[in-house]
Amino acid sequence: MKELRSIKKAVDSLGHAELRSYLSFILAEIKLLRDQAESREDSIAKLLELYDGLMGLQQQRGFWNPVPACTHVHVVIGDSFAGSMKYALKELGWAESHKVITLRENYAIGPLDRLDSPEGRMARSDWFRDHITEAFEHYTEVEEEYSELLDNLAQIPEQARIMIWTSSNACEQTGMRHALHLLQSKRNTLAVYDACVICEELYNRPDARIEYRRSGEVPPDKLKEALLRMEESSTLNNAELMRLVREWEAISEQTATLRIWRDGAVLGVTADYFDSYLLDKLDKLKPPAGDHGFVKAARVIGEAIGYCNQYVGDSYFEYRLRELIYNGTLEIKGLPAAMRFYSVRRKRQQDKADS
Structure with a gap:
């Protein structure tokens, strides 16, 4: 294991x-x-x-940990964006002076209450174990990763500029606020950047536009240009820092286990927020011939991800698809061990009458 x-x-x-x-x-x-x-x-x-x-x-992950001589520390949300960031920094020749700290949580889903305590992290792990088929990690590993995160933040030297990267989704916006909460006592200069916005301003034209939903979608070559265009105006003053820290505290105190990004704020919504959206995507898909109306779960979830203007991750959509099976809205063919192993369809009226 x-x-x-x-x-x-x-x-x-x-x-x-x-x-x-x-x-x-x-x-x-x-x-x-x-x-x-x-x-x-x-x-x-x-x-x-x-x-x-x-x-x-x-094993070489430690190369990216803060060192006494580093001048910049990039705090990123998610391993996908971390990989792109490390590649871009190497390509620019900045790897010796620019280091990377990764927050690996999907902050859009699961409870966040008391995340800075072992009890809060245990409650979060329990929720993932109970609801997210492929995303649960053993509690001891969660504790090790959190301890490693705190150690890396503590190692940031005072002269280093700390750059927290975010984008317009609940996961990264919440993660950015949690990072600032953890960094608020540091004396370093703190700045917040959005690679998606920078790249959209650099590369979008009237006849060709790309709108990124999360930083991990930005290709490393474009991220290199974003790094070269960073502006000092993104530095946070104390009032801005305290506002974002208070927003983290408010978000983490919510009981919601699903969060979305709307009108410049992280909002907690009910767990079934995307259920009707999933059903709509299922209804619009054409089932394979001879499959009695069943559609592969992976196809439904892929369709939902492709058109959703929020980022919550495929594992959450898969969790809600299983809930729609459990409550009798959908019926299943196959085993719900993972989305590639089963298919779904709307429950037929006769089946509902017999149940």
Whole structure:
């Protein structure tokens, strides 16, 4: 189990370009194995070398921890954006002086009450265990990661400029406020940046526009340009810092386990907020011929993610799809162990009458 968690961390730390590169190599080697175009021993050796290299990247995470001589520390939300940030900093030649701290929580979902206490983190872990099929991590690992986060924040030297990155979604906006809550006693200069906004201003044209929903969607090459365009005007004064800290306190005291970003604020909403939206996406999908109206759960969730103007993550949509099965709105074919293993359809009226 510990080894599997290490593998998950290693994969999560990669950027999109690196993930594609690794996947392409693995699939090519598997094809050679299947076609017997290369000796089994050579292919296995290459795959083992790839594995050792990937796990080595995981072990080198400490390279990005703050050091006494660093001049900038980037605080980012999510492993996907962290991978892109590290790649961009390396490309710019800034890796020695610019360090990265990653907050790995999906702040859009789950309870946040007393997150700074072991009891609060345990309650959050329990919620994930009970509702999110693939996202639960063992409590001891959560504690280790939180301790590592606090250690990294404590290691930031006084001369370093701390740059917290966010974008227009509940996950990163809440995470940014939590980061400021944890950093409020530091004497460093604090600044908040939005890579999505910077890149949209740099690259969008009347005839070609991209609107990013989260920082992890920004390609590393565009992120490089965003890093070069950072402005001192993003520095927070004390009043702004205290306002954002108070907003974190208010958000964390809410009982809601789902949060959205609307009109410049993080709002707690009911757990079933997206249920009608999911059903609408299901109704608009054409079921495969001969499948009796059933549609793969992964297809429904992919459609929901593709058109949703909020970012909550696919695991939350999958949780709500299962809830719609449990309450009799949908019926299932297959096993709900993971979204790729089952299909759903609206429960037929006759079935409802018989139940």
